[in-house]
Amino acid sequence: AQKITQTQPGMFVQEKEAVTLDCTYDTSDQSYGLFWYKQPSSGEMIFLIYQGSYDEQNATEGRYSLNFQKARKSANLVISASQLGDSAMYFCAMREAAMEYGNKLVFGAGTILRVKS
Amino acid sequence: GAVVSQHPSWVICKSGTSVKIECRSLDFQATTMFWYRQFPKQSLMLMATSNEGSKATYEQGVEKDKFLINHASLTLSTLTVTSAHPEDSSFYICSAEKNSPKNIQYFGAGTRLSVL
Numbered sequence: 001a002q003k004i005t006q007t008q009p010g011m012f013v014q015e016k017e018a019v020t021l022d023c024t025y026d027t028s029d030q031s032y033g034l035f036w037y038k039q040p041s042s043g044e045m046i047f048l049i050y051q052g053s054y055d056e057q058n059a060t061e062g063r064y065s066l067n068f069q070k071a072r073k074s075a076n077l078v079i080s081a082s083q084l085g086d087s088a089m090y091f092c093a094m095r096e097a098a099m100e101y102g103n104k105l106v107f108g109a110g111t112i113l114r115v116k117s
Numbered sequence: 118g119a120v121v122s123q124h125p126s127w128v129i130c131k132s133g134t135s136v137k138i139e140c141r142s143l144d145f146q147a148t149t150m151f152w153y154r155q156f157p158k159q160s161l162m163l164m165a166t167s168n169e170g171s172k173a174t175y176e177q178g179v180e181k182d183k184f185l186i187n188h189a190s191l192t193l194s195t196l197t198v199t200s201a202h203p204e205d206s207s208f209y210i211c212s213a214e215k216n217s218p219k220n221i222q223y224f225g226a227g228t229r230l231s232v233l
Contacts, residue, residue, distance in 0.1 A: 033219065033220070035221070035222075037224070042226070043208060043210070043226060043227040043229070044224060044225070044226040044227060045161075045210060045212070045224035045227075046224075047119075047221055047222070047223055047224070050219050050221060052219070091160065091161070095220065102148070102149045102166055102168060102214070103149075103214065103220050104151070104163060104166065105151075105163075105222060107160045107161050108160065109159075109160050110160055
């Protein structure tokens with residue numbers, strides 16, 4: 001079974017509007033972490049936001065927020081006030097059972113976001 | 118900040134030659150670094166986990182003699198693609214794990230390898 005599911009292969013959003021990118025996960029661990037990364041066409045992977053499974057509040061980083069619904073096992077990324085530079089591939093990832101180091105990430109298939117002017 | 122440098126960003130080589138890719142954490146120490154491979158329009162595939170001072174741990178199906186990994190210091194890991202062939206052409210990207218406080222992986226810019 002897929003551990004990380006991103007059901008939207010591609011999304012369009014109008015500049016200055018908000019967009020939600022979906023991510024659901026599957027784990028039996030109580031302690032885990034959820035991440036979002038942005039990959040522009042240049043290829044680099046840019047860390048955006050992190051949510052720990054025990055964090056009571058949804059994570060926010062500037063225009064990025066993570067809508068964490070633990071019971072539904074979803075961790076959707078919300079980008080507010082979209083900009084043309086937000087056009088990129090977005091990956092959701094999960095880390096299970098955190099160790100002191102060497103924690104693997106499992107990535108979803110990604111969602112391509114295109115911002116229209 | 119957490120900056121990871123990867124070099125080279127692009128390399129073309131002849132079939133049969135070896136190529137070395139470097140991954141450096143510039144402003145933090147990384148006990149663990151990771152090497153991924155990415156095919157066009159696909160997600161990242163973990164190849165191996167690189168641990169400072171010890172042997173790398175390879176994922177199932179990844180040839181350890183083909184993809185040599187060395188993690189000689191807390192800021193440098195190298196991936197050597199030995200006797201490269203056209204099917205090794207791909208995008209390779211590394212990450213370094215910053216332990217404190219959230220064990221976040223920060224990525225390099227990636228290396229595009231083309232084997233002729």
